[in-house]
Amino acid sequence: MSAGIEPETREVVEAPDLEAALPSVSNRVRELPPWTPWAVLGASAVVVGGLVLALGGGIALAVVATAVVFALALYVASRVVEGPRKATDRLVTALVSIAFLIAMAPLVSVVFTVLSNGIARFDAQFFTYSMRGVIGEGGGGYHAILGTVVITALAALLSIPVGLLTAVYLVEYGRGALARWITFFVDVMTGIPSIVAGLFAFALFALFAGPGVRMGFMGSVALSVLMIPVVVRSTEEMLKIVPNELREASYALGVPKWRTILKVVVPTSIAGIASGVTLAIARVIGETAPLLIAVGITTGVNLNPFDSRMATLPVFAYYSYVAPGVPREPFIDRAWTAALVLIVLVMVLNLAARLIARLFAPKTAGR
Amino acid sequence: MGKSIEAESLNIYYGSFLAVEGVDMTIRPQTVTALIGPSGCGKSTFLRSINRMHEVIPGARVEGRLLLDGRDLYGAGVDPVGVRRQVGMVFQRPNPFPTMSIYDNVVAGMKLNNKKVKKSALDELVERSLRGANLWNEVKDRLDKPGSGLSGGQQQRLCIARAIAVAPDVLLMDEPCSALDPISTLAIEDLINELKTEYTIVIVTHNMQQAARVSDYTGFFNIEGTGKPGHLVEMDETRTIFSQPKQKATEDYVSGRFG
Numbered sequence: 001m002s003a004g005i006e007p008e009t010r011e012v013v014e015a016p017d018l019e020a021a022l023p024s025v026s027n028r029v030r031e032l033p034p035w036t037p038w039a040v041l042g043a044s045a046v047v048v049g050g051l052v053l054a055l056g057g058g059i060a061l062a063v064v065a066t067a068v069v070f071a072l073a074l075y076v077a078s079r080v081v082e083g084p085r086k087a088t089d090r091l092v093t094a095l096v097s098i099a100f101l102i103a104m105a106p107l108v109s110v111v112f113t114v115l116s117n118g119i120a121r122f123d124a125q126f127f128t129y130s131m132r133g134v135i136g137e138g139g140g141g142y143h144a145i146l147g148t149v150v151i152t153a154l155a156a157l158l159s160i161p162v163g164l165l166t167a168v169y170l171v172e173y174g175r176g177a178l179a180r181w182i183t184f185f186v187d188v189m190t191g192i193p194s195i196v197a198g199l200f201a202f203a204l205f206a207l208f209a210g211p212g213v214r215m216g217f218m219g220s221v222a223l224s225v226l227m228i229p230v231v232v233r234s235t236e237e238m239l240k241i242v243p244n245e246l247r248e249a250s251y252a253l254g255v256p257k258w259r260t261i262l263k264v265v266v267p268t269s270i271a272g273i274a275s276g277v278t279l280a281i282a283r284v285i286g287e288t289a290p291l292l293i294a295v296g297i298t299t300g301v302n303l304n305p306f307d308s309r310m311a312t313l314p315v316f317a318y319y320s321y322v323a324p325g326v327p328r329e330p331f332i333d334r335a336w337t338a339a340l341v342l343i344v345l346v347m348v349l350n351l352a353a354r355l356i357a358r359l360f361a362p363k364t365a366g367r
Numbered sequence: 368m369g370k371s372i373e374a375e376s377l378n379i380y381y382g383s384f385l386a387v388e389g390v391d392m393t394i395r396p397q398t399v400t401a402l403i404g405p406s407g408c409g410k411s412t413f414l415r416s417i418n419r420m421h422e423v424i425p426g427a428r429v430e431g432r433l434l435l436d437g438r439d440l441y442g443a444g445v446d447p448v449g450v451r452r453q454v455g456m457v458f459q460r461p462n463p464f465p466t467m468s469i470y471d472n473v474v475a476g477m478k479l480n481n482k483k484v485k486k487s488a489l490d491e492l493v494e495r496s497l498r499g500a501n502l503w504n505e506v507k508d509r510l511d512k513p514g515s516g517l518s519g520g521q522q523q524r525l526c527i528a529r530a531i532a533v534a535p536d537v538l539l540m541d542e543p544c545s546a547l548d549p550i551s552t553l554a555i556e557d558l559i560n561e562l563k564t565e566y567t568i569v570i571v572t573h574n575m576q577q578a579a580r581v582s583d584y585t586g587f588f589n590i591e592g593t594g595k596p597g598h599l600v601e602m603d604e605t606r607t608i609f610s611q612p613k614q615k616a617t618e619d620y621v622s623g624r625f626g
Contacts, residue, residue, distance in 0.1 A: 175425055243462070245458060245460060245462040246462055246464060246465075247423070248420065248423065248456075248458065248462070249458065249462045249463075249464070249526070249529075250464075250475075250479060251420060251423060251448075251451060252418065252420060252451055252455060252456035252458075252530070253451070253452075253455070253475060253476040253479065253480075253529065253530070253533055254448055254449065254450075254451040254452030254453075254476065254480070254533060255448070255476070255479040255480055256448050259479055259480065259481075260479070263478075263479050264464060264466075264479065267466045268464070268465060268466050
């Protein structure tokens with residue numbers, strides 16, 4: 001009974017309060033116009049940046065000073081007009097944006113440098129000529145591109161089955177000590193320096209084929225040591241997010257566990273697994289150190305990974321730089337172009353991973 | 368066709384923890400049996416032990432006997448996978464396979480087991496199962512669309528169609544309506560009434576009106592306290608359980624005085 005009366009009373013009390021509050025509310029939401037941050041940024045760049053430059057400070061100092069003054073000025077302006085809450089919001093937004101720009105700077109710088117230096121030899125000849133018999137201008141990285149593709153493909157062929165099956169074991173079957181040990185060693189493997197992987201392959205093959213042996217397959221083994229933990233980890237994550245209800249639904253239909261994994265669990269997570277594998281390939285395709293040790297370099301095309309040295313893009317770029325011929329410039333140019341090709345390959349693989357994730361994703365539309 | 372289920376002093380363990388103790392129960396063929404009781408009293412565990420689904424949790428085991436038409440489901444040499452083909456199950460949350468179309472979801476029991484069935488026979492099976500689940504008219508024009516695009520109630524009926532497509536003898540339902548709205552719930556309840564002409568149905572529910580509406584027999588499970596095993600307090604015709612139960616605890620529960 002009393003509960004029925006109470007809200008009414010409260011409404012009566014509140015009504016005049018609310019009206020009195022209204023004007024002050026509209027007062028408090030005073031806002032700076034949306035272009036304010038840009039105006040403040042422009043002003044601080046012209047005034048502070050210009051001042052620093054005029055006083056003989058470097059461009060870096062000018063940028064840093066601009067950023068600091070911009071963040072402070074925006075905070076003060078917002079505090080005066082909009083109040084402390086909004087001002088803090090603007091300050092943090094400015095800080096996060098500046099941090100993002102700082103993080104972007106090296107990436108943009110690398111891409112720009114490699115692009116501007118590598119574009120000169122990014123021509124048809126680079127993709128069709130090897131270095132056999134080339135001592136000066138001309139030649140290309142055809143042999144290195146093929147080598148990289150062959151060695152990385154072999155590494156993927158070794159790592160993907162091992163990695164997938166390990167992940168399936170860990171998620172679907174692994175209980176107790178063995179699973180814990182495997183998880184531990186996968187973690188350890190994730191941290192192995194790539195040069196150690198190269199030395200491992202070198203030492204392993206020295207046992208069978210004598211010391212000093214070099215072949216593409218050794219490089220693949222070294223790369224798969226680096227790739228397996230990445231594949232295990234990403235696949236494990238993907239299998240874990242398959243809802244248990246789907247496994248149970250399958251068991252309840254009288255489907256054995258292995259068929260459930262093969263036909264329900266893996267297909268449901270295939271998009272994530274495929275894009276994870278693609279990213280793992282992108283991760284190892286640019287490895288230099290292990291290939292330097294295990295595969296070496298050569299000037300001609302060698303498509304047989306089980307016989308003698310092979311050229312690869314990273315090692316090709318490295319040797320072109322540390323041991324150029326005379327004249328020096330053509331070698332340096334080819335090194336930049338090799339780096340550019342590598343970056344393009346990694347970028348294509350990353351885009352492919354996104355595309356795969358979208359294409360294989362379970363379809364939920366169609367209502 | 369529906370088969371009878373008999374539990375004889377059945378104890379169900381998770382590792383060393385006794386979850387359900389001493390269940391003696393007889394479920395007649397082609398009837399609907401509702402299992403009611405407070406949360407954690409072991410009714411879902413008991414339900415899952417009927418098709419050995421509780422075994423997917425490591426360390427789960429049973430003592431005592433569970434007979435399906437006189438054959439011990441836990442006898443030596445009985446394959447749990449075979450048991451699950453005879454005893455189908457519908458879960459609390461609708462769980463159609465997201466990678467499959469409506470059509471493929473219905474025949475998932477065949478497809479996943481790589482049974483070679485003629486296309487015409489499959490088509491017929493899909494239509495029969497979807498009609499059996501009262502879903503045919505709603506989805507017949509979009510059988511190739513993903514099952515996850517249906518509404519919750521339709522998805523649950525799709526799951527029922529999937530379960531009856533493998534022609535089980537028994538259908539277990541673990542709170543099949545608790546994630547559904549009243550209209551979808553009504554549709555499922557009507558369906559349960561039709562299905563009992565062919566299957567033996569055991570349904571776990573927290574909704575006592577639902578138990579009263581759909582079931583012929585009702586079993587009341589209870590638990591003394593946390594950490595204690597759940598047990599079957601009383602089982603009788605639904606009418607009797609809800610009007611004049613023999614046990615005080617049952618009367619308190621069905622009249623809403625606790626739980």
